[in-house]
Amino acid sequence: QVQLVESGGGSVQAGGSLRLSCAASGRTFSSYTMGWFRQAPGNEREFVAALSWAGGPTPDADSVKGRFTISRDNAKNILYLQMNKLKPEDTAVYYCAARTGSSPSRDLNDYPYWGQGTQVTVSS
Numbered sequence: 001q002v003q004l005v006e007s008g009g010g011s012v013q014a015g016g017s018l019r020l021s022c023a024a025s026g027r028t029f030s031s032y033t034m035g036w037f038r039q040a041p042g043n044e045r046e047f048v049a050a051l052s053w054a055g056g057p058t059p060d061a062d063s064v065k066g067r068f069t070i071s072r073d074n075a076k077n078i079l080y081l082q083m084n085k086l087k088p089e090d091t092a093v094y095y096c097a098a099r100t101g102s103s104p105s106r107d108l109n110d111y112p113y114w115g116q117g118t119q120v121t122v123s124s
Contacts, residue, residue, distance in 0.1 A: 002026045002098050002113050009094060009118030016086050016122070022079040022096030022115055030074040033099050036081045037108055038092035038120075045095070049081065050104035058104035063089070086122045093117040 008020040022034070035050035049070035050058040060068060069082040079096055097111035105111070 002029065002032060004096050004098060004113060004115035006094065006096050006115040006118040009120045011121040011123065012086055014087055014122055014124050017082070017084045018086065018120060020081040020083065020094055020096075020118060020120075022081075024077045024079065024098065026077075029077040031100065032113075033101055033104050034070075034072060034079045035097045035099075035104065035111060036068075036070060036079075036094060037097060037111075038090075038094045039117075040089075040092040043092075045108055047106040047108065048094070050106065051079070052102045052104050054102060058106060061106075083120070086120075088122045088124045091120060091122050093119050 003025040005023045031053050033052045036048040037045050038048050039045040047061050049060045051070045067085045071080045095117045096115045098113040099111045
C-alpha cells in the first residue's frame with residue numbers, strides 16, 4: 001500500500017508556472033505507475049498525465065500537451081508535475097494517484113490510491 005501527499009499548489013497569473021510534488025510513503029514506490037488528475041468545480045475528475053514505474057509516459061491529455069511535464073524520482077519517492085504557460089482553465093484541484101503494475105492508464109478507476117489534492121488557481 002502507498003500513501004500520497006501532494007504539495008506545490010497555489011495561485012498564479014496566466015502564463016506563469018508551478019511545480020506540483022507528490023510524496024509517496026512506502027519502500028515500493030518504484031513499482032507503482034503514477035498519474036496526475038484534476039477536478040475543476042462542477043466537473044468530473046479528469047486525466048492529466050501518467051508515468052510507469054520505469055519512466056514510460058502515457059500521452060498527456062490534449063489540453064496540457066506541450067505545457068505540462070510529468071516526472072518521477074524513485075530514489076526520493078516523489079512524483080512531479082511541472083506546469084508551464086498556465087491558463088485560467090487549468091484551475092482545479094490536482095490529485096496524484098498510484099496503481100500497481102507497469103501500464104499507465106488514463107482511467108481514474110484504475111487507480112486505487114489517491115492523495116488529498118492540492119489547489120491550483122490561475123487568474124487572467
